[in-house]
Amino acid sequence: MTASRWDDLTPRLISGALMVGIGMLGVWLGGLWFHGLVVIISAIMVWELVGMLDAARSKAPLVLALIAGACLAVAIEVPISFALPLLLFPSMAGFGRMEQGGVRYAVFTASIMLAGYGMMALRDDFGLVWMAWLVSVVVVTDIAGYFAGRTIGGPKFWPRVSPKKTWAGTVAGWVGAALVGLGFAAATTAGSGLMGISIAVAMASQIGDIAESAVKRKAEVKDSSNLIPGHGGLLDRFDGMLGAALFILFVGQLVGLPTATP
Template sequence: MAAQGGNWDDLAVRLGSAVAMVIGGGVAIFAGGLWFMVLSAIVAGLMVWELCRMLFPMSGPFAVQMAILSAFAVMVALVLPGFYTAPILIAPSLVAVSRVSARRVVLFAYMTGVLFAGFGLAYFRDTLGIVWLLWLVAVVVGTDILGYFAGRLMGGPKFWPRISPKKTWSGTVAGWIAAAIIGLVFGLTSGAGAGLAVLSVALSFASQMGDIAESAIKRRCQVKDSSRLIPGHGGVLDRFDGLLGAVLLMLVLQFIYLPVIGG
C-alpha cells in the first residue's frame, strides 16, 4: 500500500522488513513448484485470518479456522483439474458467511478475492514462467515504492480522502509512472514490446484499487492496520493488498489477452 504524507520514523523498520520479504519471496519465486504453491496458500490464509479478525474482532477461533480452510482450498485448487477451481475457491467463503450474521457481503466478496488471488499467483508462476511473475511483482512493488516516496516528499491533494486519507494524487501518479517505466523495460528486453507499458499502468491502477479496498474495510472496522505481523508494514493484507488487486485483474484479462514475457 502506498503511504503518503508524514514523518520518516518508521523507514528503517520498513526497509528491514522489506528486505526480509524480498529475500524470502524471491527464493520461493525462483524455486517455483510446490514451494511457491505453499507460500501462496499460506499468504492467502494469513490474509483471510486478518480479514476475519478485522470484521469480527471477537470471533476467536473462527478467524483461525477460516484461514486454515482457505489455505487448504488454494492448495487443492492448484492440484486438481481446472473445472474444480472456482467451486473450491468459493467454498470457504460460503462456509464463512454461513457462520456469521453481519457483514456477510464484505466478507464473501473480499475473502473470495483473496482466495482467487492466492490461486492466481501460483497459477501464473507455473504456467507463464518466472519472468512474467517478476514483471507483475515489479509493477506492484514499483507502484508502491515510488508512490510512497513521492507522496511523502510532494504531498498535495488527496486521492480519496474519505477512504484513504493519506493517499495523494502525487503518489498515485508517481506509481503509474513507475509502472510504465518498468513495463517499458520488460517489454523491450523480453520481446513483449513497448505496449507492455500500457498494461503495466493498468496493473498499477488495479494494485492501487486493491489498496483502496482494504483501506475501506479498515475504516469501516476502525483499525489502523490489518494486524502487526510485519514490523513497519502492519499486516499481510497491508503489504499485499496491491498485489491482490493486480492478480485479480490478470485473472480477468487471461480471457482477453495475456502478454508473453521472456517465453
C-alpha cells in the same frame, strides 16, 4: 521534510526487503515451493480479515484461515472445473458465521482465493519472467507512491477512506509501473505495449489497496494485524498484489498476455 513524515521508514525498509527477498525466492523456485508460500500468505490474510470483521469470535479466524488454505492448496492441483467451487467455498463457509461484515468477508475472501490461484497459475503457465514482472510492477508502484506522496504531498486521492494517499503518489506509481514495463519490454519480446499493461496493473494494485483501506476504516482499525513491523499485517502489504493478480487473471482470460521470451 519533517522527521515525523519518515519515522516509519527504517522498519518499512527492513521488513519490506525481507518480504521481497522471500517472495522473489519463492517465485524463482516455483512449483510446490511457490504454491506453499502463496497458500500460507493467503490463509494468513483470511485470518486477518476475519479478525477485523468479527473479532468477538476467537476461533473463527483460525478455522476459516485453515479452510481457505486447504481449499487453495487443493485447487491448484485439480482441473479448473473442480478448482472453482473450492476457491469459493471459504466465502460460503464463513458468510453465515460473521456477526457483522458478512458481505465484505465473502467478497474479500473470494478475492484472496482467486488472486492466490491466479498467481500460482501465472507462475506455472507463463514462467518466471511474467511472475517477476508482476511482482516488480506492484512493488515499484508501492515504493514510488510512498516516496512521492511523502515528498510532494498535495491533494488527497480519497481522504475519507485513506487520508495518507495523494494524487502525487498515485501518479508516481503509474510512472514507476511504466518504467518497469519499459524495462521488461526491452529485455524480452513482449513489445512496448507492456508499458500500458503495466500502468493498468498499477491501477488495479492501487484499487486493491484502497479497497482494503475501506475495510479497515469500516472495522475502525489502523492495520489488519501487527505481524510485520512498520507494515501492519500481510493484508496491508499484499492488498495491492490482490488487485493486480485479479486483474491479470481476468485480462489474461479475455485478451491473453503478450509473449515475454527473454
